[in-house]
Amino acid sequence: MLGNLRPIVRKLFRSLCIPGVNCYDLVIAITGKNCCLNASTVELVIDYETMSTSTMNLDHLAQMIRNGLVSKYDYENPFKNWKHYGQFSPPRYNMSNIPTDLPLFLSYGAYDALSAPTDVELLIADLKSHNKDKIEVQLVESYAHVDFILGVNANQTVYTHIIDFFNRH
Structure with missing residues (x-):
């Protein structure tokens, strides 16, 4: 059933992207002001990021x-x-159930509307007893939600740091 919703959601997005309405504006309305998308990545967002989720998850x-x-x-x-x-x-x-020596890499964007910085900061506060050598936090000032996935510079801005982190741990 949920798999059948994806074409419907994509069709809805495409129907909203009429002349005079910029599809990029729709992406911004949902995910925040992404800095690093180009026209082809906006098309990818519409085609692949409109995946269905359970009503219970949203609730x-x-x-x-x-x-x-x-x-x-x-x-x-x-x-x-x-x-x-x-x-x-x-x-x-109970965040204290997370082993304090488990390597954690948290990366978030200042403009993310779905993973809001205030929420990430609450998570970081909950992890304050974590081993400081095993946790790394990266705030990307210019990023919003989709930049982490499809940003033209995500490889240099985020992924190389993640790989370095895992190589160290």
Whole structure:
């Protein structure tokens, strides 16, 4: 069923990209102001980044944004939560369960509308007890969401740093 939605979503995007409406503006509206896309990458976004996701995933994301907590899915029924978690409300994810010696590389963009910098900063704060030699954080001031995937300079800006990080660890 979800696989059948991809052509529908792509068709919707394409129908919105009529003369006078720039498809790049649609990408910006969803992902933030990307710095490093060209016309061909915008086409790739429309063709491949319009993948379907579960309604439950979107609901879960909205719950975490509304509550300001990184927690498991709230079934919004205490008895359903009890059935799934053994408690009436969903448990928070315990970031201290992440081994402190596990190498972590976090990269985020200042203009990302989907992985907002304030959210990433909350995650970084939750990881404050992590071994400082095993965690690296990269803020790319000019990047938004799609720049990490399709930015014309992503190889030099992000990927070489990731490879170097993994080679060190």
